[in-house]
Amino acid sequence: MTPQETAKANLENLYRIFTIPEAPDSTLGAIDQAISRDVAGFLQAHIVALERSLEDVERDFADPAIPEEPTFVSEYTEFIKEKLVAHSVHTAAPGFAGHMTSALPYFMLPLSRIMTALNQNLVKVETSKAFTPMERQVLAMLHRLIYAETDDFYRRRMHDSVHALGAFCSGGTIANMTALWTARNLLCAPDGDFGGIAREGYARALDHLGCRGLAVFVSRRGHYSLTKAVDLIGLGSDNLVRVDTDADNRINLKSLRQQIDRLRDEGIRPLAIVGIAGTTETGNVDSLEGLADIAGETGCHFHVDAAWGGPTLFSSRHRHLLAGIERADSVTLDAHKQLYVPMGAGMVLFKNPVALRAIEHHAAYILREGSKDLGSHTLEGSRPGKAMLVHAGLSIIGRKGYELLIDLGIDRARMFAGKVRDHRDFELMTEPELNILTYRYLPDWARRRMEFAGVGVRQEANSILDQVIRLIQKYQRESGKTFVSRTTLQSARYGQQNLTVFRVVLANPLTDEKIIDSILEEQCRIACREEIQDLLDALGALLEVDPREES
Amino acid sequence: MTPQETAKANLENLYRIFTIPEAPDSTLGAIDQAISRDVAGFLQAHIVALERSLEDVERDFADPAIPEEPTFVSEYTEFIKEKLVAHSVHTAAPGFAGHMTSALPYFMLPLSRIMTALNQNLVKVETSKAFTPMERQVLAMLHRLIYAETDDFYRRRMHDSVHALGAFCSGGTIANMTALWTARNLLCAPDGDFGGIAREGYARALDHLGCRGLAVFVSRRGHYSLTKAVDLIGLGSDNLVRVDTDADNRINLKSLRQQIDRLRDEGIRPLAIVGIAGTTETGNVDSLEGLADIAGETGCHFHVDAAWGGPTLFSSRHRHLLAGIERADSVTLDAHKQLYVPMGAGMVLFKNPVALRAIEHHAAYILREGSKDLGSHTLEGSRPGKAMLVHAGLSIIGRKGYELLIDLGIDRARMFAGKVRDHRDFELMTEPELNILTYRYLPDWARRRMEFAGVGVRQEANSILDQVIRLIQKYQRESGKTFVSRTTLQSARYGQQNLTVFRVVLANPLTDEKIIDSILEEQCRIACREEIQDLLDALGALLEVDPREES
Structure with missing residues (x-):
């Protein structure tokens, strides 16, 4: 060829x-x-159950050179099938009850394809058209779920360019950041000669307010995105005050009050109190009424991180757990968690429909003032039409369908907790308030002895148990049949020691009793491995029992 | 039923x-x-060409109540088809040359479905497995495209837990924010008694540095996400210094030096200089070598926003335009623009593979220190596996395929510019350097008169032309056959006056000469409408010519 x-x-x-x-x-x-x-x-056919080591997988993704020549789609697809799909995580499997990603309703897949095919950009009406009103409707629907304003309220504000009931985003982290950014800009709004923090910056804002810093308060169970957020917006993570929790993992209101006073004495002004509706590790809900009261007295922003627990509002039986959420100035929700939407969909809702003006930005070519472009009050710029999938979920599943899902998860978490409590080899660490619980491996013979052991021996015993639990979790993950995650927690029962625990999330409706039983059975089977038996022997020696005789 | x-x-x-x-x-x-x-x-069959007013569309998305009862999938699908899909924007249509969203290669759709079906969460290996090494490889590939480090460099760092060659994110806005956040934290790193800005906050950091503020410098053509970013990270938008551009829309280096000196005299320290590789409105590229020199002299971070123009590096013919990009400390790229990936995929690459440690955050249940979890150094938390689609594009299209796409777009932009230049009813406002150009409607008879008109008359004439252009753009959009966008620009030819112009982006390979001709033809046809003819009559009266005789 020429x-x-x-x-x-x-x-x-x-x-x-x-x-x-x-x-x-x-x-x-x-x-x-x-x-x-x-x-x-x-997924069942193509995801390889048995785990390949990460180092081994990395070898298939090791070439830093972009291929010069094109590759045939068929050839590439074979590669993807064997090297990527095969070694992905089967997040939808009912036995994988360790993370917050569940199975998806079937209709989500073809609807996602429609979304991808349309390839809209929600930053501006010009590239999204009907998607913009739809996203505004979704925000209104969830705003109403939380705040239950009148029909007239929504009629006048839902599609109005000067109002925004919230902001759609890629997930809870951006939602929390958006909430704190907005709170910061509202507190440090333009005032007389001061042009506002958005223009003049944080240091000038502190001068104007006459304080040394701003602080955000959250319990020790607060999500790590809040640390990122206070770093990002300039407060510094020292000013994210981690308040003690009660035995039930809810924020201790008395400690909160003391911390607020202490910081005030140091010249630090409270910017926001963050309540948690469903902690990531234990699924507990702070006393939102109590926090709303304190935020009211303090005169600061009240944000609720309901990324996990928000959809509990669908349940007539359980929505009382979130009482007080309607008093929050802003609320984070994650649609890719308990709204069963594919990864990458979060929201922050604001009680006051003009709050988001505090972070508004315009540009000449888009987002002109007065336009209905959604991009003028979002942290992100270009964004896909994920709101469509939330709209679909809310429409097709309906309030009652979500209620069923929520109730089912909580019932099963209680059932799981009951089985752990009755089991001679496990110890329940946190009771499920929503659909999350933690527990650990602790044979009955060891538990009985530990009750009467001295502090030093108990701590040493717990360290051995930590190793046991880490190994069980690792081998369970590697065998690829069932999966629970792990974290570290303190428990009133064991003082200030950090303990390694199993963490279970029961959001997949296909995780039924049979599967719950198989999770516990597999853990017991793994505990019989020699490596773990050796550790248990060491525990026995420490506690002066012979495990083999006792069990 | 009971x-x-x-x-x-x-x-x-x-x-x-x-x-x-x-x-x-x-x-x-x-x-x-x-x-x-x-x-x-x-898309052709289901998207309605003729525009329905936004207010009308809003009526279909007006109910703030979440439906109580489930809806049949079939019923909901009919709704989506008629109310959402029908009134979406046909972003893939070759005649829609006004925005940065192009047609997608066919293979992106089935691969997107695989991604959605797998529903991985890239925040941690535990929920992403092979997707984590794959994303790291994609970052290395694009790092190498920019920085061309040795194979050994990539071999040692690509999959290493203490290094990160960049961060994947939902788009260029988050990428720019991540770059400036990192630059801020590096400049205000822990030092002696000072615990670093990430811990102690911005005000303490300024005390430590002994300055009144930090500033970011960018040309007047800088993307609005930079304004958001400096607001978000606490600098304040007054400290985003908008530097004058030359006639070719590139930053004026002399002005930049003067601005840096001026702010230094005021006690404001330069944090970063941002170079643009493909301005959003005109597609021009700053002198990156010149900016790298100044950043070096100044001792500040040098960031390049190559969200649009980055893929020009694929082209042997045109990559010289980005000379100096390899001297940038960080570079933003958007994969949903000229890498032809569906909406929601951006990246920021860092020259120094430990730079991102400045924004690292850990948590007990995930992102433990030493893990390879990607979430420890991203602004976002949970994220979908979009990197897979970038991997697919780079593999299937290959370097040479992307080169063809880039070259094609630039050739066609030049062709379009030539047609505008030769046309008696249009005026070319900015020459295409990459594949973006701007022009406006200006009949020959008016142009000739305006050359000799006084400043006041010229300004008045331009105001009338602004109205004409806005109307043409609006009617063209509403008729749904072809689409260009509009923005406002200043032009050396007309002094400081802001002029409304058409903006064309030639990234869709299906936008061929025939379509380019039809865009211009349609604009001329629309100009014959009475409403616009009346404006042109008024322009004629102002310039003392009779348009109907002249044309």
Whole structure:
């Protein structure tokens, strides 16, 4: 071929990828059809259960060079199937009860494809059109779930360019950041000669307010995104005050009051109190009424991180746990958690529909003042139309469907807790208030002895148990049949010592009693491995019992 | 039914949406198949060309109540088809050359479905497994495209837990924020008694540095996300210094030096200089070598916003335009722009592979120190596996394929510019340096008169032309056949007056010469409307010509 012919052929190949669909019988077309027909079957068939070491997987993703020449789609698809899909995590598997990612309702997949095919950009109406009103409606629906304002309130504000009931975003972290950023800008608003923090910056704002710093208060169970947020917005993580919790992992209101006073004495002004509706590790809910009272007295912003627990509001039986959330100035929700939407969908709702003006930004080519472009009050810029999937979930599942899901998860968490409590080899560490619980491996013979052991021996015994639990969790994950996560917690029973615990999240409706039993059975089986038995022998020696005789 | 029976039936319905796929002949199944077969045809058939007013569309998304009862998937799908899809923007249409969202290569759709089906969470290895090494590889590939370090450099750092070559995110805005946040934390790092800005906050950091504030410098063409970023991280937008540009929309280096000196005299320290590789409005590239020199002299961070222009590096013919980018401390890239990936994929790359430690955050249950979890150094928390689609693009299209796309876009922008230049009714406002140009409607008779008109008359004439251009753009958008965007710019030819201009982005490879001609033809046709002719008559009266005689 002459250079001209080669150039023409290359260009034709290029056009082809933009104009000719994958044939249904091609490698990629066949996978696509298989997923359409039966996604669960596809995942089951293609994800390899047995874990390959990360170092081993890394070898397939080791070349830093971008390939010079194009690759055939079929060839690439084979690579993806064998090297990526095979060694992904089966997040939808009912036995994987250790993380906050559950199975997805089937309709989410074809609807996601419509969303991707439309490829709208929600930053401005010009590239999103009907998606903009739809996102505003979704925000109104969830605003109403929390704040239950009148129909007239929503009629007048939902689609109005000067109001915003909230901001859609990629997840709870951005939602929490948006809330604290807004709170900061509201507290340090333009005032007389002071042009506002958004223009003049944080140091000038402190001068204007006449204080040494601003602080955010949250319990020790607060999500790490809050640490990131106070770093990001300039307060510094020393000014994220971690307040003690009660035995039930809820913020201690008395400690909170003391901390607020202490910081005030140091010239630090309270910016916001953050209540948690569903802590990441234990699923507990702070006393939101109590926090609302204190925020009211203190005159600071009250934010509720309901990324996990927000959808509990769907449940007539359990929504009382979140009483007081309607008094929050802002609330974080994650749709990719208990709204069962694919990864990458969060929201922050604001009680006051003009609050978000505090972070408004405009530009000449888009987001002109007075436009309904959503991008003028979001932290992110270009964004996909994920709100469509929330809209679909709310419509197709409905309030009652979500209620069923919430009730089911809480019932099963209680059932799981009951089984742990009755089991001779486990210890329940935190009772499920929502659908999360923690527990650990602790054989009955050891528990009985530890009750009467001295502090030093108990601490040493707990260290051995930490190792046991880490190993059980690791081997369980590696065998790929069931999965629980682990974290470290303190427990009133054991003083200030950090203990390693199993953490279980019961949000997948397919995680039934049979699967719960199999999770515990597998852990007991793993505990019989020699490596772990050696540790238990050491524990026995420490506690002066012979485990093999006792069990 | 008894209450028990109802409860059981409800639960069974709920299980169904998690276990039974949509039948291929169901409403949703049929759409899914139609998109698989031919997405372009689907969009063409279902998106209504003629624009419905936004207020009208809003009526379909007006109910703030979450439905109590579930809705059938088929019923909901009909709603989506008629009310959402029909009134979306046809971003993939070759005639829609006004925004930065182009058509997608066909393989992106089935691969997106695989990504959604796997529903990984990239925040931690535990929920992403092979996706984590893959994302690290993608970051290394793009790092190498910019910085071209040795193979050994990448071998040692790509998969290493203490290094990060960059951070993947939802888009260029978060990428720019991450860059400036990191730069801020590096400048205000822990030092002696000072615990660092991440812990102690911005005001203490300024005390420590002994200055009144920190400033970021960028040209007047800088993206609005930078204003958001300096607000967010506490500097305040007054400290985003907008430097003058030359006639070619590139930053004026002399002005930049003067501004840096001026702020230094005021006790404001330069934090970062931001160079633009492809301005959003005009597609121009700053002198990155010149900026790198000044950043070096100044001792500040040098960031390049290459969200648009970064992929120009694929082109042997045009990559010289970005010379100096390899001297940047950090670079923003958007994959959903010229890497042709669906909405929601951006990146920031860092020259120094330990820079991102400045924003590292850990938590007990995930992101433990020493882990390879990506979430420890990203602004966002939970994130989808979008990197997979970048990996696919780089592999399937290859360096040479992207080169073709880049070259094609620039060639066509030049062709478009030539047509505008030769046309008696248009004026080219900015020459395309990459694949973006701006122009406006200006009939020949008016141009000739305006050259000799006084300043006042010229300004008045330009105001009339602004109205003409806004109307043409509006009617063109509403008719739904072709689309260009609009913005306001100053031009050396017309002094300090802000002028409304058409803006064209030529990134869709299907936007060929025929379509370019039809865009201009349609604009001329719209100009014949009475409403616009009246404005042109007024322009004629002002300039003392009779348009109807002249044209």
